[in-house]
Amino acid sequence: MSSGTLGSGFIITPDGYILTGAQVIAGASQVRVKLNDRREFKASVVGIDPPSDIALLKIDAHGLPTVRIGAPSDAEVGQWVVSIGSPYGFENTATAGIISSKGRLVPDETYAPLIQTDLTLDAGDSGGPLFDLNGDVIGIEAPVHLSFQGLSFAIPIDFAMRVEHQLQLHGRVEHGRLGLSVQEVTAPLARSFGMAKPVGALISSVDENGPSAKSGLRVGDVILQLNGVTINDSTQLPMAVAHLRPGSVVRVEFWRDHGSHEASVMLGAMQGYSLVSDVPAQTTVGQIGLTLRSLASEAVRKAGVSSGVRVERSIGPAALSVI
Numbered sequence: 001m002s003s004g005t006l007g008s009g010f011i012i013t014p015d016g017y018i019l020t021g022a023q024v025i026a027g028a029s030q031v032r033v034k035l036n037d038r039r040e041f042k043a044s045v046v047g048i049d050p051p052s053d054i055a056l057l058k059i060d061a062h063g064l065p066t067v068r069i070g071a072p073s074d075a076e077v078g079q080w081v082v083s084i085g086s087p088y089g090f091e092n093t094a095t096a097g098i099i100s101s102k103g104r105l106v107p108d109e110t111y112a113p114l115i116q117t118d119l120t121l122d123a124g125d126s127g128g129p130l131f132d133l134n135g136d137v138i139g140i141e142a143p144v145h146l147s148f149q150g151l152s153f154a155i156p157i158d159f160a161m162r163v164e165h166q167l168q169l170h171g172r173v174e175h176g177r178l179g180l181s182v183q184e185v186t187a188p189l190a191r192s193f194g195m196a197k198p199v200g201a202l203i204s205s206v207d208e209n210g211p212s213a214k215s216g217l218r219v220g221d222v223i224l225q226l227n228g229v230t231i232n233d234s235t236q237l238p239m240a241v242a243h244l245r246p247g248s249v250v251r252v253e254f255w256r257d258h259g260s261h262e263a264s265v266m267l268g269a270m271q272g273y274s275l276v277s278d279v280p281a282q283t284t285v286g287q288i289g290l291t292l293r294s295l296a297s298e299a300v301r302k303a304g305v306s307s308g309v310r311v312e313r314s315i316g317p318a319a320l321s322v323i
Contacts, residue, residue, distance in 0.1 A: 008085040008128030016059040020127035047167030056167040070136025072156040085128035111238040114153040130154040176244035176267035179210020194258035200224045201234040215265040225253035
């Protein structure tokens, strides 16, 4: 695939629909697709969704061979996978490796929990397919990030196909927005909150003008359910919110002051390339990224803890997701 830069993609329908990465074609005035049989086509851009890093192209062709869509949920850590791309323009280059982790959130990249592998990928591999050993596509290769050298990530294909469906129908995707950042609930935090076990997504910062703030949610609350669906960890919430339409009202169950509460939140719209909060998303290398304040004796009593500090703001490594 050529757009002034190099990238990869794969055909999902016999009549020429092609999935690739949004960053592969970002800013391109013309996109050309080169097939394995050496035919080249000018491609039209059906739609681009920068927050998920998914783009859908269309070429004027018929009877094309297509990939088989697999099930990322069936993949296991340690399982062998194969990626096929065009590193530095070397077409049809296969790279093998294993799945290192599933459900990995990468700050400022995409709201989707990613498949992490130990594949060696380079410029030109982005947008290419990640295959399991049955030959089914289970992911789309995400751009190689300089901050994570030696690691590779792929967008789960089931997630990508939901985005593709919206792009094909409407040419764009609307994503809901809560206007807050969340992070993992660790076992020590769960104990300090009076929770039976570490579940949910801990709110680490709130956009003061966003939907959640208007509904009374605040830093330190732990989101337990969204529309009746249990949030087991912080990786679930961003994708669940992003797949809802702006303007829809969601029911949020959250933990505060040693008890569960409910709030109704009317979702806003995800803004541009950002994962959506007006809370700055920055990374300070070598720092955890927390702004802390000591607790007065009265605050300690109300929190039901013997000691500790209050999280005033969380950015960088401490802020895992912005939604």
